[in-house]
Amino acid sequence: MFSSKRRKPYLIPVILACAISTLLITLIQVVFFSDDSNHLIFHQNLHVNYEQSSPSLSPISNSFDHDNEFRSGNESESQSCQKNDFYQVKLQEAESELDNLKKQLQDNNPTGKSNYKIGQFHYNSNDIFNYDIGKGEPSFHRFMSEYIDFYLKHKQTIMHPMREYRDYSIYGRPEKVNIEEYGRSDPEDPLSEETLRGFLKNPKELVEELTRNHKIITDAIPSHAPFPFYKGNGYILAANGLYVWQALLNIEVFRALGSKLPIELLINVESESDDTICNVILPKLNARCIHMPTVFGADVMSKIKFGAFQFKILAMLGSRFQNVFFFDCDAMPVRNPDYLFEWEVYKSHGMVLWPDIIKRTTSPDMFKIQGIQVEKEIVRHVADVFTDPKYYKLDKKDEDINWERDVNFHDRKGALPDWSTGGGAILMNKYTHFDVLLLTLYYNLDGPFGYYPLITQSGPGEGDKDTFAFAAHFYNRPYYQPPRPPHYLGVGIQCFESEPVSDFEKLQEAVNDIKVKMERGEKYDYLKMFHDKIEYPNREFLFYHMHQPKWDPFRFMREKMTLNDKGEDQRLLGWMKDVMDLELVCYANMYHDICEMEYQFTCFEGHSQEEKDAICGFLKHRMEWLDDNTWDKKFKGYSYAKFVKEVES
Structure with a gap:
């Protein structure tokens, strides 16, 4: 490209200046002159066509063809190597300057004018080890590190004063707030x-701070994952200690x-792991353990x-599916x-959630923080979001309705x-709902004295449970949630969730039936026409959520939890037809x-x-009693040892 006879010494700084200028101009164009649609295309291209990115002077490439860019056709190989070493140093300095500029732009313009999105600078195909987050991917480590850094800059500093409301009872919920039975x-x-505003008082300063932070965080969250690691379908669980056994x-x-x-x-850390489970049993079952330090990197683990x-959100983020x-x-x-x-409703919605036992007890301030206007208009009746509101409007003119009270x-x-x-269980397409997942993580990072008191107001089950729905609500992402709460059954706190x-x-049958009756002029009756049509025993079930007690066979034996007041065997999970006898299968597996x-x-x-000497007698007796008293013909006489052989074959 350049002849050695024609090259002048002063051209070297000119060439370097041009290279640095090109780098800076490219960055400024990406940062200041790209709109949201361009960012969407940017993230989509990274996700779909990651390996095909070509070496170029761009913010996401660290790959340069130094030899072709600077080598003279008449130079000797040794001269070329010496000059290439010189140019390598200068280009590395230019790249370092570019990195400093990126950092400055992120620090000074975290949102708004810079159109900053978490993860937009860091990814190139040279960085990918094996396309497996579970084995440790530097690109994913940097993305999560950047997310945590950004969160730490904008985390809440004003804590909700909910300690004032706590009576430190066994349930740890506020004495002044009685919302256990709503619904x-x-x-x-x-x-x-x-009524909702009367549960907990939210300090004005807290609401204002969370409103500002929410805007900053959501502006910076990318709509799609800026890395190509999520593929296929699968399940993820998260556990530590005894829960690894469960x-x-x-x-x-x-x-x-x-x-x-x-x-x-x-698993959180390897010290909480179990070698027998992770290295001996799970590999035979097409399952594996992954550990947070490997998945998210030491930098993230050291910061927070x-x-x-x-833990739940991190498990979903860190899963390869x-x-x-x-x-x-x-x-x-x-x-x-x-x-x-493969269910069409899941494919069209991208997320399936399951309801809890009570109605939503969210503070109106939560919607204010999200920037969502709750209007003076009735658009549904409890969980019936399908029937035309004209059939169940209040017997008042709109101007006579007290919207805060009526x-x-x-x-x-x-x-x-509703319902909460x-x-x-959560089924999610992370490609369509990646932003929902990142916002859910933020709600839970600032949850205990921020978003939890706002979302549930210390109601039953306070924690991560409602945050997925609120994140989807903010981004207007679709999701499906069955309209009826779970059915409680058995000893302790156990519930069945809908299939x-x-x-x-x-x-669909209930909604169509309501439409026909409304057209005939019948009066709308939510309980008879909607609620009871999909209530137990007219329901089928998918999974059993066993809040208490947990599956600890030694505790069951020691505290005689499997016996009733008369000292007779009893079922902890109750009697349920047309599904697996879960209790029988679990005891057979524990015995094995x-x-x-x-x-x-x-x-x-x-x-x-x-x-330890007594546990096998207890488990064998329990397994035999359950087998003699099962409704489940398929699993009667179930042997886990035989099942394992079938799986291995």
């Missing part, structure tokens, strides 16, 4: 704006039901201490859920529909793992030798 006895029990029981249930899809188990309610089905360790399926990945707040346009959302396909079919295989599990190391 349980009467689904039409109204929760007006006035996760094993859950995974064994998946396989007993015939599930074929891969399963991942995210994650709590239990962030694009379509990921999260299950709590204590949420066990009673039907094979593999078919739901109307169920979550029936109004702009609010989130549970957290036992959504049959539930959706019954919902602990007694037949004599696996040594970390979580049981502290038990006395006397308890």
